[in-house]
Amino acid sequence: MTDTRNYTASEILAVLSSRQLTDGQVVFAGVGIPLLAATLAQRLDCPGLTILFEGGVVGAFVEPGKLPPSTNDQRCTKRANMVLGSADVLLLLQRGYVDVGFMGGAQIDQFGNLNSSFIGDPAHPKTRLPGTGGGNDISSLTNMIVAMKHEKRRFVEQVDFITSPGFIRGGRSRAESGLPMGGMFRVITELAVFGFDDTDRRIKVLALNPGVSREEVQDNTGFDLTFDDQLGTTEPPTEKELATLRVLDPERLFIG
Amino acid sequence: MTTGVEPYVQLREKLSKRDRSLREKVMSLEEATKFVRDGDTVGIGGSTMSRTPMALIWQLIRDRRKELSCSRCIISTDGDLLFGSGVSNHIETSWFAQGILWGLSKVMRHNVESGGARYDEWSHMAMGMRYRAGGMGVPFLPIRSMLGSDVERIRPEAKEIDCPFTGERLLLVPALNPEVALIHVQRCDAYGNAQIDGLQFMDIDLALAANRVILTTERIVSNDQIRRAPDQTKIPFFCVDAVVEVPYGSAPHECFGVYEPMLAHMDAYVRQVNKDPVGAMQDYLEKYFYEPASWNKYLELIGMEEVLEASRRGRSIYND
Numbered sequence: 001m002t003d004t005r006n007y008t009a010s011e012i013l014a015v016l017s018s019r020q021l022t023d024g025q026v027v028f029a030g031v032g033i034p035l036l037a038a039t040l041a042q043r044l045d046c047p048g049l050t051i052l053f054e055g056g057v058v059g060a061f062v063e064p065g066k067l068p069p070s071t072n073d074q075r076c077t078k079r080a081n082m083v084l085g086s087a088d089v090l091l092l093l094q095r096g097y098v099d100v101g102f103m104g105g106a107q108i109d110q111f112g113n114l115n116s117s118f119i120g121d122p123a124h125p126k127t128r129l130p131g132t133g134g135g136n137d138i139s140s141l142t143n144m145i146v147a148m149k150h151e152k153r154r155f156v157e158q159v160d161f162i163t164s165p166g167f168i169r170g171g172r173s174r175a176e177s178g179l180p181m182g183g184m185f186r187v188i189t190e191l192a193v194f195g196f197d198d199t200d201r202r203i204k205v206l207a208l209n210p211g212v213s214r215e216e217v218q219d220n221t222g223f224d225l226t227f228d229d230q231l232g233t234t235e236p237p238t239e240k241e242l243a244t245l246r247v248l249d250p251e252r253l254f255i256g
Numbered sequence: 257m258t259t260g261v262e263p264y265v266q267l268r269e270k271l272s273k274r275d276r277s278l279r280e281k282v283m284s285l286e287e288a289t290k291f292v293r294d295g296d297t298v299g300i301g302g303s304t305m306s307r308t309p310m311a312l313i314w315q316l317i318r319d320r321r322k323e324l325s326c327s328r329c330i331i332s333t334d335g336d337l338l339f340g341s342g343v344s345n346h347i348e349t350s351w352f353a354q355g356i357l358w359g360l361s362k363v364m365r366h367n368v369e370s371g372g373a374r375y376d377e378w379s380h381m382a383m384g385m386r387y388r389a390g391g392m393g394v395p396f397l398p399i400r401s402m403l404g405s406d407v408e409r410i411r412p413e414a415k416e417i418d419c420p421f422t423g424e425r426l427l428l429v430p431a432l433n434p435e436v437a438l439i440h441v442q443r444c445d446a447y448g449n450a451q452i453d454g455l456q457f458m459d460i461d462l463a464l465a466a467n468r469v470i471l472t473t474e475r476i477v478s479n480d481q482i483r484r485a486p487d488q489t490k491i492p493f494f495c496v497d498a499v500v501e502v503p504y505g506s507a508p509h510e511c512f513g514v515y516e517p518m519l520a521h522m523d524a525y526v527r528q529v530n531k532d533p534v535g536a537m538q539d540y541l542e543k544y545f546y547e548p549a550s551w552n553k554y555l556e557l558i559g560m561e562e563v564l565e566a567s568r569r570g571r572s573i574y575n576d
Contacts, residue, residue, distance in 0.1 A: 055455045072303045073304070073305075083456070085456050085459075122406070127369070130360065131352055131375075132380065137381040140379075141401055165405045174404060
């Protein structure tokens with residue numbers, strides 16, 4: 001099959017993620033694709049979307065071509081509505097003011113748990129990764145959208161270490177652990193859009209991205225996948241979506 | 257596992273012995289770091305590569321302090337330098353890398369994976385609530401995150417309870433009252449009334465929690481200036497034990513409204529230490545930390561062009 005796609009993997013991640021957001025929501029966004037996708041949604045269909053950053057910014061306003069290098073950076077505050085302390089902006093999550101948490105992921109498992117802390121045994125780690133940052137708080141306290149690259153080594157049956165909880169061991173284990181609210185809502189990759197089963201809480205493919213087969217998704221996943229009964233195909237990014245996105249990141253720092 | 261939480265009477269006693277009078281506290285970097293003793297717990301202000309009290313860390317490394325147990329809301333290359341110099345063998349934080357732009361820290365990895373140093377991971381909010389509990393004078397605060405995760409499993413210092421009112425599961429995180437806090441601000445007066453522009457991170461709770469506070473500032477202003485905008489004062493003078501005026505005191509990190517990160521220096525630093533997290537780190541410390549005769553000489557080594565370019569970017573953010 002000839003690849004006629006006119007967008008990069010990061011671009012489809014950003015566009016499909018932005019479509020998951022709805023106007024009026026309050027979104028806690030991480031740096032990179034999440035920040036871009038939330039801003040894209042704001043520019044297209046969700047002018048009333050509010051973006052929060054863990055550095056303490058409420059109502060962020062990201063300017064085209066001036067993307068902050070982290071969410072704890074002075075550029076994040078420009079034209080924001082409010083600047084809080086880091087603990088206070090995280091407490092907004094705990095109180096319940098935030099609809100959606102939106103992050104990238106390094107490693108994810110079948111129950112949507114994320115690992116950004118250790119490869120191997122935490123007591124004698126093979127690799128010590130950076131750690132949670134705000135990830136654990138965001139995923140514990142809100143509904144999560146994760147945008148990430150689809151690779152077999154990233155999509156594993158069970159993560160080595162649960163840094164940011166999804167549905168933990170599935171079923172009711174998340175609520176029973178003391179996390180009655182939130183959980184994984186969507187995982188977006190360049191291959192497919194995933195949701196989670198209402199009962200066993202395992203990840204399942206909701207829709208295949210344009211030109212992607214079931215086999216391709218399965219071959220890039222480290223465990224057996226379930227496909228939704230009403231498996232769909234996502235609409236390819238529109239010219240308008242791509243054009244707006246590219247204006248936001250003219251240097252292609254995050255869109256590749 | 258000890259939590260390090262101090263009994264209330266002891267905590268109050270330490271505070272009661274501090275000189276909280278309205279007096280001038282301006283001194284040099286060398287004098288200020290005498291407030292830090294080997295083995296102290298040290299809270300570091302700012303976050304990632306923003307408002308890092310780099311000049312104080314620079315001086316502590318030159319002083320060859322030992323076995324400092326450090327905490328910070330998010331740590332980046334300052335953590336590398338503390339581990340690499342041997343000044344600290346223990347860091348508590350939620351995230352430790354060289355910065356989003358540069359990814360994993362090979363220096364952190366080398367030190368932690370070889371077993372020589374500890375990086376104790378807490379959630380970001382847990383760190384904030386630990387400083388807040390410390391600043392409130394209570395031994396813990398309840399939070400609703402970390403539960404069910406492995407971040408909780410490897411932190412036996414945190415305790416789960418069932419809420420006495422609702423029966424819900426909560427996690428109690430222990431107060432953090434560092435012996436010393438190191439904080440860099442845009443401006444303060446000679447007494448230590450400190451004004452912070454932009455992101456304040458966890459610095460206010462940290463200042464209230466610590467038993468001693470060393471402040472570096474981009475500039476010292478008069479008390480009259482502070483009184484013109486008292487709502488901008490974020491740390492009160494009676495929390496502060498030392499004031500040092502250090503222009504570019506966060507270099508090569510950023511200070512809101514004054515300069516952005518010195519990216520060329522940071523790039524070169526990361527390239528150097530990633531190749532060899534031990535030898536190249538020693539070379540870096542030698543050249544930038546041990547050899548220069550003063551902080552100004554250190555800035556000179558980073559390079560005037562780089563410093564001014566960072567200033568241009570930092571000051572122009574709000575221009576349009």
